[in-house]
Amino acid sequence: MARAILDDESNDEAAMPSSTAVCSGHIGAKKVVINLPSQPAQASDVQAMAQDLPKRFGRVEILITGFGSALISDAVKPGDVVISHRDIGNGGSQKANSPRNLLRQAADVLQREVGTDGRWLLSGLTAGASTPTNTGNIMQGQAHDFDDNPQLHYLNTGTNIRSGGDIDISVIAVDVDIILKNLPVDSMIVLGVDDGKGLPEGNVSSRRDMENPITARVILYARELVKLSTMQYLMKTKSSIQGTETIVPPFTDPVILPFESHQYPLSGKGVFLVIPTANKEKEAILRGAFGDQAPNGADLHVITVPADSGVGEQPYNEAGSLGAHNRITNALRALHAENHQETLRLRGIGTVIVASIESYIQTDYLPRPTDYGIVVIRNATAEKTTACLSWGTTVDPAYVDRARRFGFDGDPNFGRVTVGKVLAAHVPGLDEADWQAVLGGRSRYELLKEAIERLEIPWGVE
Structure with missing residues (x-):
């Protein structure tokens, strides 16, 4: 399902680790590498993934997506999406002459664009833009009890999100509190919220059916975030845009x-x-x-x-x-x-x-x-x-x-x-x-x- 994020998938085997659990490709013009575990990963596994990918691919940003029922509160409802960012490394700050973290910048812009309204996640962004067929299929025909008016929630640090344990997710699985303290690079966290009903461990098919609507929302948000980080041509200053129209x-x-x-x-x-x-x-x-x-x-x-x-x-x-x-x-x-x-x-x-x-x-x-x-x-x-x-x-x-x-x-x-x-x-x-x-x-x-x-x-x- 993580492959649904990609516009196209890479065929360059030389660029890939010797593992079928990793896929790479592009979102817009940006090269993206996704680690897809064959089974739910433990926090230590995620730590290893997060450290290994930058070494292999020279990445300076990591996007972690997932879902968990422990996020539910009076404000956060099942079907909502929670977004968090945390500056990692250099004491939590960046050098003055370093380019700003593009994912962080994109998240700020996206928040200003849509606020807390997450309804666009239901349509799969089909209006005015193309969406990968496999992503669109995830959004179609899903019978679920989640709110059709999902809200977006923004948190400043990952330590505000307590997973309560391992979280099964589309890209990697993570105990957020542990991993965010040790990630070697700047990170974004995007989590969908499930209903917390808890399915029998052996009922894999039923669990997957429940996860699809949530995971699809997370995938669509993550994809939009990465794609927006490549659209720097939209960023302007008032002085540069002044008088440009008629x-x-x-x-x-x-x-x-x-x-x-x-x-x-x-x-x-x-x-x-x-x-x-x-x-x-x-x-x-x-x-x-x-x-x-x-x-x-x-x-x-x-x-x-x-x-x-x-x-x-x-x-x-x-x-x-x-x-x-x-x-x-x-x-x-x-x-x-x-x-x-x-x-x-x-x-x-x-x-x-x-x-x-x-x-x-x-x-x-x-x-x-x-x-x-x-x-x-x-x-x-x-x-x-x-x-x-x-x-x-x-x-x-x-x-x-x-x-x-x-x-x-x-x-x-x-x-x-x-x-x-x-x-x-x-x-x-x-x-x-x-x-x-x-x-x-x-x-x-x-x-x-x-x-x-x-x-x-x-x-x-x-």
Whole structure:
């Protein structure tokens, strides 16, 4: 099963120790050597492996993967993955002029990209990237009782992970506390968490069936970690990436789906503006635009009703307009609640308007992926809708591809991880919510404000 980590397996027998328990190959451009014991190893065996591999292959990093039930706690559940790193050698520190441990760096970046969300481990990273067939097969058809929303847990030192004994694992078996104190090189530990039910020792087939879902998650995390350590071209500084992208005009006029009709208890001339977002910057833009453009004498009342977009954290293509539409639809439905009905009556509201902003990445029909904002305004009383796109900021497709690696919420345009989050993970100090200000030289909020200023608001009041 350890071979599932590899993109390709080496045929160079001369490079291999005289043991069928070892395989080598590549993950991306990085040479990887895996020791696969024929049976669970003791701590002393692992110590020998860890010391032998660097001597034979000149390795300066070791990745240890495995699983164990002793990790279960209130926070760590069966099916979760635990990641730990520990600097070994030179008193736990590295020389100032030495390159930083690439696995450690990759683990930090991956943590910034996905946080504690491990759902991407279930999909086998099939979206936007190829996955070895054997790895994909591990993930398919597994009947298990583990949570389908696995969490990632990050620990600073291996001594925080107590195995309680030997741990059967996909690459090597390890008593973590003992081995981490004596490993000769920098190390990463990746452990899956089993349910701790304990199968009869002789029931090898049943034990393997239980281990596969856990081991597969560990394999996929380990593979992604190693591959990411080879993708140094994504790492940038703010100064090196500043002004590298272009501000471009809207590529088309937005198309908005029809809205449902709603009847509210209207009794006056007041205008009730509903903003369906918890984003304070977008709320401020809409409040400012409506305040500036309000007709003389208009009695404007503004509330926020955070509503779900239903298109994931990172919408792509038509999911941008759909997300704005969904927010407005959900907000209009929410206004039928008794507390909102009472507010409409007490404030003498005669017109209900909902205004939504949805940022998204356009990848179709353009030479380079571009971040746009769509503004949709719905006058539910007059049943009129207006919409427009902001100017956009182009972005390197490598970061878009990276974001798409982590999967989707049921649709390939409903991304789970934002491009901004990926950019900020690779560019220290970059604002994931307004990376446009650095890459394109103009804040996304400035572009959105200009878009609304160009848009005719359907007031529907005399």
